[in-house]
Amino acid sequence: MAAPVVEATLVRGRQLVGHYELTVCTDGSFLLDGGAMFGVVPKTLWQRKMSADAENRVLLGTNCVVVRTGTAVVLIETGVGNKQTAKMRGILENKQLLPKSLTAAGVHPDEVTHVVNTHLHFDHCGWNTTLHEDGSVSPTFRNARYFAAAGEMASARLQRDRDKVSYLAQNYDPLIANRQMTLIDLEGAGRFATEDARLRGTEELPSVNIQKSAEIVPGVWVETLPGHTPDVLGVHIEGVAHGGAREHACFVSDLIPTSRHLEATWVMGYDLDPLRCIEERKKFLRRAIDGKWLVLFPHDHEVPMGVLGPDDRGKVVVCD
Numbered sequence: 001m002a003a004p005v006v007e008a009t010l011v012r013g014r015q016l017v018g019h020y021e022l023t024v025c026t027d028g029s030f031l032l033d034g035g036a037m038f039g040v041v042p043k044t045l046w047q048r049k050m051s052a053d054a055e056n057r058v059l060l061g062t063n064c065v066v067v068r069t070g071t072a073v074v075l076i077e078t079g080v081g082n083k084q085t086a087k088m089r090g091i092l093e094n095k096q097l098l099p100k101s102l103t104a105a106g107v108h109p110d111e112v113t114h115v116v117n118t119h120l121h122f123d124h125c126g127w128n129t130t131l132h133e134d135g136s137v138s139p140t141f142r143n144a145r146y147f148a149a150a151g152e153m154a155s156a157r158l159q160r161d162r163d164k165v166s167y168l169a170q171n172y173d174p175l176i177a178n179r180q181m182t183l184i185d186l187e188g189a190g191r192f193a194t195e196d197a198r199l200r201g202t203e204e205l206p207s208v209n210i211q212k213s214a215e216i217v218p219g220v221w222v223e224t225l226p227g228h229t230p231d232v233l234g235v236h237i238e239g240v241a242h243g244g245a246r247e248h249a250c251f252v253s254d255l256i257p258t259s260r261h262l263e264a265t266w267v268m269g270y271d272l273d274p275l276r277c278i279e280e281r282k283k284f285l286r287r288a289i290d291g292k293w294l295v296l297f298p299h300d301h302e303v304p305m306g307v308l309g310p311d312d313r314g315k316v317v318v319c320d
Contacts, residue, residue: 010101012063012304017249017294018239020069020219023105024296024304027062027079027127028095034058036269037257049260060258061301062123064098065251066107067237072217073107074114075141076235076251077298081126083137083170098127099140112141114216117148118253119232120156121166124298128171137170139180146175147216149224150183151231163229163272182209184233186224225284227277228254228270234284249294249305255280258300262308262316285316 013024034056038046043056050058062079080094102109117125125148130140139146153176156167175181214221216235225234235251254270255277256262264281267274288295288308296305306318 010097010104012061012301015249015294015305016239016241016247017237018219018241018245018247020067020237020239022237022249022294022296022305023066023068023107025064025066025101025105025107026097026301027064027081027101028097029059029061029301030080030092030094030123031057032060032092038261039267039269039271039274041266046260046266050258059301060299061304062094062098063296063298063300063304064101065235065296066102066105066112067220069217069219069239072113072220073111074116074216074220075107075112075144076116076296077118077124078115078127078140080123081128081130081171083126083129083131083168084122094123109141110143112144114220115141115144115146116216116220116222116233116235117146117152117172118222118235118251118298119152119229120148120172121229121254122168122171124253125171126168129174131170137174139175139178144180146172146181147184147211147222148172148181149222149231149233150185150210152229152233153181153183155229155231166270176208179207179209182211184211184214184222186212186214186222225253225255225280227273227280228268229272247294248291249296250284250288251296251298252284252288253298255284256295256297258297259303259306259318260300262318289316 012026015022034052052058064079065076067074079098082096127140129137131137219238221236222233225232232253234253237249239247241247264278267277271277295308308316309319311317
């Protein structure tokens with residue numbers, strides 16, 4: 001598997017995985033507090049890997065991955081979008097570039113067949129819908145089926161004090177209402193239909209599409225990688241190269257947000273279950289290294305993807 005080439009443009013990288021074409025598009029960079037991004041890790045350590053500005057903010061990417069399979073166009077994540085308030089735009093300094101990035105990559109919104117949200121935090125599903133000047137909101141990818149975890153949708157609608165700032169209903173409620181959203185319930189827990197309604201005391205939600213299978217399209221499937229949220233999804237892509245060799249990639253989502261978070265214990269302050277996150281990272285890294293997977297990071301603006309391996313000290317790094 002050839003090393004990816006990172007372009008300093010709207011298109012952050014391209015890679016073939018077997019016969020599938022992966023293109024990393026961006027919604028632009030944004031800024032978050034460095035302490036929050038590295039949790040209990042002292043700044044004296046993390047600043048060796050990632051510099052902060054005068055306000056202790058670090059530069060992050062919003063990597064969205066287009067997978068062309070030959071019969072489907074799958075978009076993994078949709079960035080921050082255009083629905084942030086003026087106050088939040090001032091804090092985040094986000095760029096709202098995904099539509100331009102898709103155009104630069106030769107992708108028209110109407111040709112996208114599937115959209116996968118690994119979770120429903122605002123920086124991962126913002127362009128699910130588009131806010132118009134008249135205040136209306138419509139699906140950005142009108143011909144696509146959207147997918148998210150059923151448990152994640154339940155968490156989003158609960159609006160808990162700990163994480164309600166991360167969820168914006170306009171990013172997903174319209175897709176539930178018009179039935180473009182399919183909720184993946186891998187464990188059969190049915191939490192969207194039961195736990196959410198019980199805890200919130202809300203009226204019956206509109207009937208929703210529930211899928212028990214992990215498969216999005218042949219060669220693209222999801223698994224739960226808990227820790228950041230209980231139901232965050234990783235997205236796997238596996239294709240067959242010329243000669244019959246199988247190649248594997250995984251969009252790891254916020255289990256490992258950047259290549260600077262490859263230390264298993266360097267979890268974020270945003271992670272709801274940091275101990276679970278550490279254990280899941282360890283398991284994921286073993287699988288990724290053993291399988292020589294191409295790992296795609298959601299928030300690394302400089303290194304959006306790479307194959308992992310140990311350095312001469314045994315630390316996990318992105319291989320050259």
